Amino acid sequence: MFDALAEKIQSAIGKIAKKGRIDEETLNKGLREIKLALLEADVNYKVVSDFIKDIKEKALGAEVTKGVTAVQQLVKIVNDELVKALGGEAEKLQLKSKPSVILLIGLQGSGKTTTAAKLANYLKKQGKKVLLTSVDIYRPAAMLQLEKLGKQIDIPVYLNQNEKDAAKIAKEALEKAKEEQYDVLIVDTAGRLHIDDEMLEEARKIKEEVKPDEILFVSDAMTGQEAVNIAKAFDENVGMTGIVLTKLDSDARGGVALSVKGVTGKPIKFAGVGEKIEDFEPFYPDRVASRILG
Numbered sequence: 398m399f400d401a402l403a404e405k406i407q408s409a410i411g412k413i414a415k416k417g418r419i420d421e422e423t424l425n426k427g428l429r430e431i432k433l434a435l436l437e438a439d440v441n442y443k444v445v446s447d448f449i450k451d452i453k454e455k456a457l458g459a460e461v462t463k464g465v466t467a468v469q470q471l472v473k474i475v476n477d478e479l480v481k482a483l484g485g486e487a488e489k490l491q492l493k494s495k496p497s498v499i500l501l502i503g504l505q506g507s508g509k510t511t512t513a514a515k516l517a518n519y520l521k522k523q524g525k526k527v528l529l530t531s532v533d534i535y536r537p538a539a540m541l542q543l544e545k546l547g548k549q550i551d552i553p554v555y556l557n558q559n560e561k562d563a564a565k566i567a568k569e570a571l572e573k574a575k576e577e578q579y580d581v582l583i584v585d586t587a588g589r590l591h592i593d594d595e596m597l598e599e600a601r602k603i604k605e606e607v608k609p610d611e612i613l614f615v616s617d618a619m620t621g622q623e624a625v626n627i628a629k630a631f632d633e634n635v636g637m638t639g640i641v642l643t644k645l646d647s648d649a650r651g652g653v654a655l656s657v658k659g660v661t662g663k664p665i666k667f668a669g670v671g672e673k674i675e676d677f678e679p680f681y682p683d684r685v686a687s688r689i690l691g
């Protein structure tokens with residue numbers, strides 16, 4: 398992930414470094430290369446424009462600090478802008494109620510069910526008592542997939558395959574979580590291949606019923622800018638508190654990671670980095686930026 402982008406940004410900075418001092422012409426040339434690298438990585442155009450503008454302003458306005466070369470200063474500015482684009486400070490889950498409810502929303506195939514199990518396992522390792530539920534009333538196979546994953550990680554899964562009202566199943570699961578003193582309930586919802594009104598309406602109803610502490614939008618990094626547009630639509634129509642970016646291991650470009658905060662204002666809270674349950678980690682913008690800058 399980010400390999401091509403990292404190589405190109407590092408090469409652009411390397412060329413600037415060779416010049417010794419940074420005048421406006423050298424900077425402009427370097428920034429043009431960085432801009433192209435970002436666009437090739439499929440970063441949102443407006444995010445790229447703001448990124449380049451900010452670097453330019455800061456680099457030209459930077460006071461020369463003693464003991465730090467102009468290039469070191471530029472690297473620091475680029476790093477800060479990358480961290481900003483990736484979301485700034487790492488954002489933790491806000492689980493305040495008991496039980497806390499985490500609602501997972503997103504399109505079919507984005508990795509929702511896998512993420513439900515990964516997240517449950519992650520929280521269990523932190524000592525939390527976790528209950529899972531699937532309210533996908535359209536695909537019995539999705540419910541069974543979650544049940545199977547639950548068995549693998551030894552986390553109970555509440556199902557009601559006879560019920561045709563998703564919000565009702567979510568409510569039943571919440572009642573069980575309350576009665577049996579669970580710390581967290583994770584609700585895996587039905588996705589569709591494309592956004593449609595029925596799916597959004599159903600997600601809103603479930604939200605109303607269980608009043609989640611967190612609504613995490615599960616986004617497939619490989620779908621590029623389309624993922625960013627879908628995130629925006631879900632945020633406007635359902636609302637979300639954060640994003641789980643899946644399949645980062647298969648996404649060579651990294652465009653979604655760098656665009657989604659700028660476009661939606663919502664932070665990436667976790668990254669899916671493989672198919673296995675353990676392939677899941679909190680998202681740290683500063684670590685990702687360091688990886689890009691080498």
Ligand code: GDP
Nearest residue numbers: 505506507508509510511643644669670671672
């Ligand atoms: P859902 O329809 O949104 O519930 O999606 P699933 O959880 O069934 O996942 C769809 C496919 O993506 C499955 O084959 C998963 O194994 C795969 N998948 C999910 N997350 C990741 C990830 O982080 N990395 C990779 N490589 N594959 C993933």
